[in-house]
Amino acid sequence: MKVKEIMDKEFIDVSPDEDLVKVSIKMEKYRRFTSPVVDNKKRLLGWITTLDVLKGFRDNNKKVSDIMHPKEEAVIVHQNDPARLAVLEASRHKLVTIPVLDDQETVVGVIRTFNIVETLSHLYEIKVYKIFEAMAEELKGVSWEELMEAAAIITRRETGKRITPQEYEERIRNSTFGEAIWATGGLERFFVGLIAIGELVIARKVARARK
């Protein structure tokens, strides 16, 4: 996945000679804590945050150019960079927003941390049910009912609580991969549970074939 696939194209920008009071009203209107500073061709010149504007107010500054951080100090990504880079940069520098540039250094979007949260959490929203469907399809000769039965047995073994195959099916229809990971205590634990279920249905299939 590339930066351009997760960036926000709805962003504000300001010019160096813009009035700080007007800028503060614009930032409030669009609820933005940061803004790229651009020239008349939308090329990146620098960066401001509401904290800089506050300092500008205190110091009686009038223009964006009085308070802006130069481009060299800004953390930027390019639109064709891997999305993973934006994730790392946001996390490393504790940033709220990262400007996204094209090859001409024009600002084409911004990455906001909740764009990243949305993208990452989307992955975790896949229903556990879907994973079991794929598993049932892969394991030839094992029926859906046998799979649910094995899952109920393994769950009982690991949690000590009785659960019917029907209850198990109901549960995975409603729960997501993200919830399952949080609930089982991590990706490895979740996967170990799946493997245990797989092992049981395969052992039962083999036993059946031997009869």
Added chain:
Amino acid sequence: MKVKEIMDKEFIDVSPDEDLVKVSIKMEKYRRFTSPVVDNKKRLLGWITTLDVLKGFRDNNKKVSDIMHPKEEAVIVHQNDPARLAVLEASRHKLVTIPVLDDQETVVGVIRTFNIVETLSHLYEIKVYKIFEAMAEELKGVSWEELMEAAAIITRRETGKRITPQEYEERIRNSTFGEAIWATGGLERFFVGLIAIGELVIARKVARARK
């Protein structure tokens, strides 16, 4: 995982009668765009952002109480809520920070979006190798070498490309869960591959036991 496990305990707070100029300096010093407003027992009274302080400056307000949003308007989470709730709230309301309360409504931390990014991307960054290690441990009587051999066979079957068990091991030592999902074309496909490997090693183990 619970909210308290991913929250930031290093946060600033302000009181309702604090002077706005001093508050703006505090926010700048700690690089915070938002702050909870608390009473003298640190119980939540409201919420401010740098955008509110900017408006306060423009309107000639003097104190936090002139600009703060009441507690009722703030999105909050409790420390024992599932971490997932904070993820959903941050994403839904496009928030930068969410205050975390205990049972006495005392502010005990804040969730910042990059805390979430860190946590989610951490999951994404788990080495595929770790998943295989958990699998080897779960499947009693299957050695690591047998697992790698099965993995190499399944990979050859699915991609048509020859790969040795050693090359496979090298690959999973370097690749992450996030990359694997991307490479295999989705979470379900990734799990199906793992299940196929599990099925093969189990079949081989059963065959060996029968001899």
